[in-house]
Amino acid sequence: MSPDTESAAAPTREHRNIYQPIPMTVADRRDETADVRTLRLEFPGDAERTRFFEAYRVGQFGLYGMPGQGECVFCVASPPTRTDAIECTFRQAGRVTAALRDREVGQRITFRGPYGNHFPIEQWKGKNLLFVAGGIALPPLRAVIWNILDRRDEFGKVAILYGARTVADLVYKHELAEWDARDNVDLVQTVDPGGETDDWRGKIGFVPAVLEEVAPKPADTIALVCGPPIMIKFTLPVLAKLGFPAADTYTTLENRMKCGVGKCGRCNVGHLYVCKDGPVFTVEQLKAMPHADM
Amino acid sequence: MKILDASKLSDLADTLAGAGYRVVVPVQDGDRVRYAEWSPGATIRTDAFPVNSAKDFLFPRSEVIDRYQLDGDDFTPLEVRPPAPRTVLLAVRPCDAASLAMLDTIFNWDYEDDLYNARRAATTVVPLVCTRADAQCFCTSVGGAPDSSAGADALLHPADGGSRLILEPLTDKGKALVEAAGGALADGKAAPDAPADVPARFDPDKVRAWLADNFEADLWDLLSYACLGCGACAYACPTCHCFDMQDEATRTESVRLRNWDSCGFALFTKHAGGHNPRPDQAARWRNRVMHKFSYIPERFDLVGCTGCGRCARLCPAGMAMLEACTRIEEEARKAPAHES
Numbered sequence: 277m278s279p280d281t282e283s284a285a286a287p288t289r290e291h292r293n294i295y296q297p298i299p300m301t302v303a304d305r306r307d308e309t310a311d312v313r314t315l316r317l318e319f320p321g322d323a324e325r326t327r328f329f330e331a332y333r334v335g336q337f338g339l340y341g342m343p344g345q346g347e348c349v350f351c352v353a354s355p356p357t358r359t360d361a362i363e364c365t366f367r368q369a370g371r372v373t374a375a376l377r378d379r380e381v382g383q384r385i386t387f388r389g390p391y392g393n394h395f396p397i398e399q400w401k402g403k404n405l406l407f408v409a410g411g412i413a414l415p416p417l418r419a420v421i422w423n424i425l426d427r428r429d430e431f432g433k434v435a436i437l438y439g440a441r442t443v444a445d446l447v448y449k450h451e452l453a454e455w456d457a458r459d460n461v462d463l464v465q466t467v468d469p470g471g472e473t474d475d476w477r478g479k480i481g482f483v484p485a486v487l488e489e490v491a492p493k494p495a496d497t498i499a500l501v502c503g504p505p506i507m508i509k510f511t512l513p514v515l516a517k518l519g520f521p522a523a524d525t526y527t528t529l530e531n532r533m534k535c536g537v538g539k540c541g542r543c544n545v546g547h548l549y550v551c552k553d554g555p556v557f558t559v560e561q562l563k564a565m566p567h568a569d570m
Numbered sequence: 571m572k573i574l575d576a577s578k579l580s581d582l583a584d585t586l587a588g589a590g591y592r593v594v595v596p597v598q599d600g601d602r603v604r605y606a607e608w609s610p611g612a613t614i615r616t617d618a619f620p621v622n623s624a625k626d627f628l629f630p631r632s633e634v635i636d637r638y639q640l641d642g643d644d645f646t647p648l649e650v651r652p653p654a655p656r657t658v659l660l661a662v663r664p665c666d667a668a669s670l671a672m673l674d675t676i677f678n679w680d681y682e683d684d685l686y687n688a689r690r691a692a693t694t695v696v697p698l699v700c701t702r703a704d705a706q707c708f709c710t711s712v713g714g715a716p717d718s719s720a721g722a723d724a725l726l727h728p729a730d731g732g733s734r735l736i737l738e739p740l741t742d743k744g745k746a747l748v749e750a751a752g753g754a755l756a757d758g759k760a761a762p763d764a765p766a767d768v769p770a771r772f773d774p775d776k777v778r779a780w781l782a783d784n785f786e787a788d789l790w791d792l793l794s795y796a797c798l799g800c801g802a803c804a805y806a807c808p809t810c811h812c813f814d815m816q817d818e819a820t821r822t823e824s825v826r827l828r829n830w831d832s833c834g835f836a837l838f839t840k841h842a843g844g845h846n847p848r849p850d851q852a853a854r855w856r857n858r859v860m861h862k863f864s865y866i867p868e869r870f871d872l873v874g875c876t877g878c879g880r881c882a883r884l885c886p887a888g889m890a891m892l893e894a895c896t897r898i899e900e901e902a903r904k905a906p907a908h909e910s
Contacts, residue, residue: 293650294681295635295815295826343638343645343826344819369842383643505845531847532839534815534831537681541812542831542839544857545847547865552680566785 294537297341297386298324302379303361308447312412313377314353314365315340317387329359331390334397334423335416335528335556338389339536340364342375349533351555352390353415355423362387365415365447391536392555395420395500395526404432406492406520408511410483410503411440414447416528416555417502421455428460435462435492439483439507442471464490484510487518494519501527501559512559522560529554529562572737572748572755576728579616579735582754583608583660589750591694592657594627596620605662616661616698623808623880624659624666628689629673631805635685636826640819648823654688658747660726661698665709665878667721669808670695675870676811685828694743698726698735703766706879708892710768714876717765723747729760736760771892772899774863774873780902781864785856789901793894794855796887797834803881803889804832809862809874812838833857859894 304316319325334355341347354363368377379385397420405424409417424431436455440446446465455461465478466486472478479486483503499520501511508527515525531543531550543550546566574582583593586608593608596615603618605626637648659666674690677683700707700716709715719725724744727736737755739745748755804810814831817824831838834854840846848854866874875891882890 292684293635294683295685295828296647296650297636299645299647343636344640344817344824346817346826347815373842380643384645530841532841534813538679539676539681539683539811539813540815540831541676541833541861544861544865546860547868 297388299384300387318361333394335394336390341386345375346372348372351416357426404497406499407436408501410507413502437464439466443473499525525559573758585754592655624662632829635828654692658694664697664718665876667697668876670721672809694723696724700766703768706882709877710770712873712877727762734760772895790852790856794852797851801832802884806880
């Protein structure tokens with residue numbers, strides 16, 4: 277179905293009720309911004325943990341829930357190279373995210389996954405990687421970044437361009453500092469004009485403009501772009517202009533989902549299910565999709 | 571040949587109920603006919619088109635799919651075992667039986683939905699050949715027929731001018747049902763009546779070809795103009811399978827429900843951030859047509875419509891899938907799909 281992305285792991289018959297999640301314990305929680313929180317989640321036992329990590333590839337998502345409230349879809353924001361727990365990062369937007377946000381360390385939530393396809397990083401060995409992210413869309417790329425950095429020798433240069441509206445809206449601030457300090461990562465941070473603080477040492481400008489200014493080289497490079505639709509819209513032409521082929525430029529799509537397993541029928545873009553054929557798509561695939569449906 | 575008097579269909583229902591089947595038959599319900607569980611005294615009506623489809627008994631409108639005991643800030647999962655009673659869909663329409671191929675596919679194409687599968691495995695499907703059709707029937711345009719045995723375990727043929735019924739078993743489940751029917755069926759001979767004449771009204775391949783090239787066509791505004799977004803079409807449709815998942819809770823217990831949903835509803839695809847990829851009724855109605863006549867054929871090599879016409883019979887605004895498809899085919903003739 278998706279020639280440019282690896283297909284998802286085959287489903288198993290272990291759970292007779294495919295909608296039944298497993299309980300996960302909140303091991304840690306961090307505030308990324310005023311309304312964005314990261315939860316670190318531990319599996320109920322080794323069997324569940326092993327089952328998850330045997331299937332999990334970077335880019336996949338899960339359904340995180342609270343009984344009595346409902347479930348929400350977020351990416352798995354931690355890499356498959358870190359197998360003691362998983363992390364998710366989300367903005368509080370409604371009833372379920374408010375309930376998840378209010379969980380204390382030691383309390384439990386529910387989880388189903390991993391679902392969907394993934395970034396084909398095994399095909400990228402030896403290649404350079406360019407990450408372009410905006411705002412709350414860093415989490416899916418953060419999982420890829422750590423996956424690559426945990427296997428640093430297998431890949432070429434790593435460049436990251438990350439922007440947010442304001443300094444306060446940048447997520448994973450301590451990790452940005454860590455990437456910035458590494459000599460094998462080239463990190464450029466930017467905030468929208470007016471979003472800077474007095475001590476801001478990054479760039480000031482919208483992501484597409486900063487990308488054009490930094491002008492990364494496309495040779496032997498895979499580009500990964502995640503951000504709000506408006507950022508994607510203006511970033512893709514810049515990447516094309518810089519010479520990044522659409523077949524080597526990846527992004528993820530989000531649509532409202534309920535089941536996550538190709539049944540409830542609401543996440544489709546054309547005949548593709550974002551939950552099964554995505555969430556990872558190449559820009560080449562995106563171009564073949566009916567635009568108004570995105 | 572197993573036969574029975576057409577007037578004795580209720581005796582057959584009674585016998586099967588006595589043999590332990592949940593018998594689903596078309597019965598009079600107020601001023602309508604609907605599929606419902608047989609109970610003695612009900613009036614079986616095979617001469618009018620039921621308002622609901624047979625999917626109600628395999629994929630219920632609302633069902634508990636998960637359950638928890640709530641203990642303050644924690645919870646304990648409780649067992650969920652939805653009932654899967656031995657069921658016969660008796661004297662349903664061939665277009666209802668045909669729709670099961672669609673439901674079987676969607677609930678099993680990747681992850682296997684055992685909530686559905688348990689009910690499906692326990693269900694015997696016995697359609698009644700249609701000898702009459704109305705203006706909204708178009709099964710023959712979408713690969714069906716008034717005497718189709720697609721999805722059937724046994725087939726009921728009207729015979730001898732409607733006075734008798736022939737029951738023809740087709741599968742092991744069908745044979746088991748004949749066995750269970752015992753004396754309600756007689757051995758004998760009867761001459762099957764001619765099936766209804768349902769003229770083909772459009773070619774779904776031509777519709778599909780036009781759809782592939784016309785996501786942005788102006789025609790969508792015209793076709794969807796009357797749509798109120800009420801979702802009646804989806805609820806009546808035998809192949810519509812979209813669902814929502816909602817939690818309901820008291821202080822001590824919560825259930826997760828799977829409820830029917832419709833792509834015609836404005837909130838169906840609305841994101842938490844406010845963005846809606848299908849922002850107006852034209853986009854939503856387009857998805858309904860595209861899903862049945864383009865996306866499902868593309869993905870599963872099936873047509874996602876069995877031509878039952880329920881959507882048109884129920885639509886409060888007089889919209890009809892048949893009309894949309896014939897109009898699209900007309901459009902396709904005007905401007906043939908470009909060769910690519």
